[in-house]
Amino acid sequence: MAAVPTDSGSRPAAGARFFCTAGRGLEPFLMREVRARLAATQVEYISGKVFFTTCSDLNMLKKLKSAERLFLLIKKQFPLNVSSVSKGKILSEIQRLINDDPESWLNAISTWKNLLELDAKKDKLFQRAANPPKRKVEENDIINAKKLKTKQLQVLQESGECSLEKQTEEETQEQGDFLTEREKSQEAFQNDVVKAADAKNQKNLTFRVSCRCSGAIAKTFTAQEVGRITGIALMKQFGWKADLRNPNLEIFIHLNDIYSVVGIPVFRIPLASRAYIKTAGLRSTIAWALASLAEIQAGAFVLDPMCGLGTILLEAAKEWPDVYYVGADVSDSQLLGAYDNLKAAGLKNKIELLQVSVIDLPLPSESVDVIISDIPFGKKFKLGEDIKSILQEMERVLHVGGAIVLLLSEEHHRRLKDGDQSSIPLSSEGSHTGEPSIKKCLKPGGKTGTSETVSSSFEASSQECLDKTPPFGSLVPVECHKVSLGRTDAFICKYRKLHSLGL
Amino acid sequence: MKLLTHNLLSSHVRGVGPRGFPLRLQATEVRINPVEFNPDFVARMIPKVEWAALLEAADTVPKEPIEGYEHDEKFLRKMHHVLLEVDVLEGTLQCPESGRLFPISRGIPNMLLSDEETET
Numbered sequence: 001m002a003a004v005p006t007d008s009g010s011r012p013a014a015g016a017r018f019f020c021t022a023g024r025g026l027e028p029f030l031m032r033e034v035r036a037r038l039a040a041t042q043v044e045y046i047s048g049k050v051f052f053t054t055c056s057d058l059n060m061l062k063k064l065k066s067a068e069r070l071f072l073l074i075k076k077q078f079p080l081n082v083s084s085v086s087k088g089k090i091l092s093e094i095q096r097l098i099n100d101d102p103e104s105w106l107n108a109i110s111t112w113k114n115l116l117e118l119d120a121k122k123d124k125l126f127q128r129a130a131n132p133p134k135r136k137v138e139e140n141d142i143i144n145a146k147k148l149k150t151k152q153l154q155v156l157q158e159s160g161e162c163s164l165e166k167q168t169e170e171e172t173q174e175q176g177d178f179l180t181e182r183e184k185s186q187e188a189f190q191n192d193v194v195k196a197a198d199a200k201n202q203k204n205l206t207f208r209v210s211c212r213c214s215g216a217i218a219k220t221f222t223a224q225e226v227g228r229i230t231g232i233a234l235m236k237q238f239g240w241k242a243d244l245r246n247p248n249l250e251i252f253i254h255l256n257d258i259y260s261v262v263g264i265p266v267f268r269i270p271l272a273s274r275a276y277i278k279t280a281g282l283r284s285t286i287a288w289a290l291a292s293l294a295e296i297q298a299g300a301f302v303l304d305p306m307c308g309l310g311t312i313l314l315e316a317a318k319e320w321p322d323v324y325y326v327g328a329d330v331s332d333s334q335l336l337g338a339y340d341n342l343k344a345a346g347l348k349n350k351i352e353l354l355q356v357s358v359i360d361l362p363l364p365s366e367s368v369d370v371i372i373s374d375i376p377f378g379k380k381f382k383l384g385e386d387i388k389s390i391l392q393e394m395e396r397v398l399h400v401g402g403a404i405v406l407l408l409s410e411e412h413h414r415r416l417k418d419g420d421q422s423s424i425p426l427s428s429e430g431s432h433t434g435e436p437s438i439k440k441c442l443k444p445g446g447k448t449g450t451s452e453t454v455s456s457s458f459e460a461s462s463q464e465c466l467d468k469t470p471p472f473g474s475l476v477p478v479e480c481h482k483v484s485l486g487r488t489d490a491f492i493c494k495y496r497k498l499h500s501l502g503l
Numbered sequence: 504m505k506l507l508t509h510n511l512l513s514s515h516v517r518g519v520g521p522r523g524f525p526l527r528l529q530a531t532e533v534r535i536n537p538v539e540f541n542p543d544f545v546a547r548m549i550p551k552v553e554w555a556a557l558l559e560a561a562d563t564v565p566k567e568p569i570e571g572y573e574h575d576e577k578f579l580r581k582m583h584h585v586l587l588e589v590d591v592l593e594g595t596l597q598c599p600e601s602g603r604l605f606p607i608s609r610g611i612p613n614m615l616l617s618d619e620e621t622e623t
Contacts, residue, residue, distance in 0.1 A: 299547025
């Protein structure tokens with residue numbers, strides 16, 4: 001990942017403080033990412049949120065891959081005192097969030113406005129520089145190789161570096177349409193905000209409060225009530241107008257037993273929702289996390305032998321472009337979906353597709369550098385395939401020293417752990433008995449809200465699960481992380497091939 | 504399907520083993536995709552290439568990688584074109600030992616075998 005670029009643009013000297021929400025289990029990945037990508041400092045993980053300070057601009061912030069949403073921090077403080085029975089007292093506690101320190105609110109909004117302005121300036125420069133006239137491809141694409149080769153050489157000589165121009169017009173159009181809609185709406189939104197948040201005229205801001213309450217406070221007030229209380233307090237304090245449908249400013253408040261956090265969502269659309277992915281298969285944040293463990297290097301041959309819609313390869317190709325990617329699947333419909341995704345993302349030239357079976361790969365032994373895959377969870381398997389034959393074939397095609405990173409369901413992980421094929425009760429009670437240590441995995445931060453150093457949290461969460469992952473043939477488990485997929489949990493497991501088979 | 508990919512594929516029909524490589528390529532529809540030239544990337548791919556197989560698939564290729572190819576831009580550009588820009592959209596791949604044909608459709612080779620054909 002590229003480090004924070006140094007340029008002479010106006011940027012907050014000390015950096016601004018942000019926080020991100022992240023899926024359970026991905027927090028250590030996110031902490032590592034903000035440090036690497038944004039040179040973030042004061043990185044803390046507290047009860048579901050990662051807080052950090054950075055000087056990066058919106059362009060860099062937009063690139064965060066393992067976060068759900070990003071917020072500019074207005075305030076983080078101790079949880080509200082709800083020990084008193086009086087609702088009125090608690091109400092004034094809530095109001096104090098706004099009234100006690102209006103400066104911090106105004107400063108945050110000013111920072112936010114600066115971020116958007118800086119981004120708007122850069123957008124204009126970028127648009128002027130990168131708007132080549134669209135090139136018309138007159139002939140049919142499908143023509144004799146020799147003939148096109150001569151024409152192509154001419155085009156190459158004329159067009160120079162910009163790779164966008166080299167796509168056929170049809171592809172450029174389709175990809176352009178897909179990306180532009182989202183960017184246009186984000187841009188329009190940002191322009192509106194900059195106008196409204198003009199220093200002299202902050203009163204023109206419209207806002208909406210979005211509230212989440214859990215723990216003790218939720219017993220006294222609903223989220224809606226808190227939203228209303230704070231909304232009124234904000235209108236009184238700053239003179240803003242409420243707009244529930246299309247506000248300039250969204251205020252996000254989260255009250256629980258551990259903290260009171262207030263922030264401004266930096267982007268309208270969550271970071272986890274990728275502009276370049278047309279149809280998501282696996283959650284993009286998890287797909288990226290898998291790829292981030294795989295040690296992908298320039299010139300590597302990376303295979304996803306159960307690629308489905310290609311989400312993992314898309315995330316990997318965006319981050320590590322100088323790599324040879326191949327996706328394989330048995331299903332016609334999945335491959336068609338993957339093909340569409342590649343086209344929409346403009347990555348057809350980076351990722352090859354094959355229709356093959358993972359337990360019977362038509363590849364020579366030891367020909368692949370990296371394997372990354374999301375193993376379908378149980379029910380979708382064809383008869384006769386099981387996790388062990390899959391792993392065996394992956395092991396065969398992998399280079400010695402190569403890495404395999406897999407997303408495994410709890411059941412697959414258990415199968416590998418137990419080393420036999422007998423059926424295991426799949427009821428929810430069955431899966432939880434005798435595994436208290438997995439529960440430990442779920443809360444690496446603990447309930448006291450201690451801040452964690454990046455590496456210790458990463459290793460701690462890995463070690464618990466690693467203890468239950470045995471080696472598989474010549475594949476040695478390197479790390480293992482439990483992550484949440486929403487309704488179910490899964491394991492990110494990394495193996496390394498230590499020696500050749502047959503040795 | 505790029506020629507770099509063809510260079511990797513091997514027939515896995517039962518009993519064929521290493522004689523299943525390389526697959527004989529018959530292309531009926533080919534497209535040339537302009538791909539941004541990255542000399543470093545091409546240089547890294549060269550050692551992975553099975554040259555004899557590549558020669559069978561594309562006769563415009565030099566007989567073998569020349570000495571000091573990493574710094575020879577002309578050579579690298581030529582290899583870039585052959586390995587990465589030639590895209591077989593329709594055609595077949597044939598197992599040289601068993602004769603089994605694998606179709607290529609929309610650029611995607613279908614190498615699924617029936618149960619009897621796969622190696623146990």
